[in-house]
Amino acid sequence: MLFDADGRVCYEDELPGDRCVDGWLWERWEGTETGGQLWAAHHPARQRYVMRHPPLCGACAEEAHRDECGMLWLLHATAEVPSAFPCDIITTTPPMCLDDARWALRNCRADCGFIAARTRDVDVIGVRGTVYSPTEPPQADELVLFHESRMNRVVANRMVIRLCDAVLDEATLSRLRADGHRGRALEGASGPPR
Numbered sequence: 001m002l003f004d005a006d007g008r009v010c011y012e013d014e015l016p017g018d019r020c021v022d023g024w025l026w027e028r029w030e031g032t033e034t035g036g037q038l039w040a041a042h043h044p045a046r047q048r049y050v051m052r053h054p055p056l057c058g059a060c061a062e063e064a065h066r067d068e069c070g071m072l073w074l075l076h077a078t079a080e081v082p083s084a085f086p087c088d089i090i091t092t093t094p095p096m097c098l099d100d101a102r103w104a105l106r107n108c109r110a111d112c113g114f115i116a117a118r119t120r121d122v123d124v125i126g127v128r129g130t131v132y133s134p135t136e137p138p139q140a141d142e143l144v145l146f147h148e149s150r151m152n153r154v155v156a157n158r159m160v161i162r163l164c165d166a167v168l169d170e171a172t173l174s175r176l177r178a179d180g181h182r183g184r185a186l187e188g189a190s191g192p193p194r
C-alpha cells in the first residue's frame, strides 16, 4: 500500500473500480476458489452491493424478508449482540430472505448459535477493513465510521450497518429450524434452494 499526495491510502496499480462512488478504497479479492464455503464470510464487492438502502438478501441479492416488525436478520449469537431487546445492533451481516435463512441455519457450522432479529430502520454507518499508517503497522479488521479521518487510510472489506431498535424474532427462528429439519429429511443437503 502507498499514500498519495493527499495522504490517502492507495494501490500502486490502482484502477477506477478499486474505489466506491464515495472515494473509499476497497480490498481486491481475486484468484481461484479453494476449500469449503465460508457461510458467514462475504466477498467485499458483493457485500457492498447488497448493503444498499434498503439492503438486499446477503445470499441471493433479492428482497430480504419483511413483516410488520421489519426486515429479517439472522445473526451469530456472539457477545457483540446485546441480550436485551429492542436494541441497536452494529453488524456487517446483510439481511436474508426466508429460503436463504433456512439454508444458512442448516449449513453454517457456527458454535455460538443464532438469533433472528428484525428492524424497520437501518443506517449504514461505516466500514470494516485494514487501517494503514505511514509510521505504524497496519491494523486489521478495524471499525471506521464515515465521519472519521481514518476513512482516508482504510482499505475496506465490508460495509457496517446499524439495525435501529431491533427486536428479537424467536417465532421465525423456530419456524426456520423446523423447516430446515423437515427439509433435510426430505431432500438431503443437496444444494441451496434456487
Ligand SMILES: [Zn+2]
Pocket (backbone or CB within 6 Å): 057, 058, 059, 060, 061, 062, 096, 097, 098, 099, 100
Ligand atoms: Zn435470499
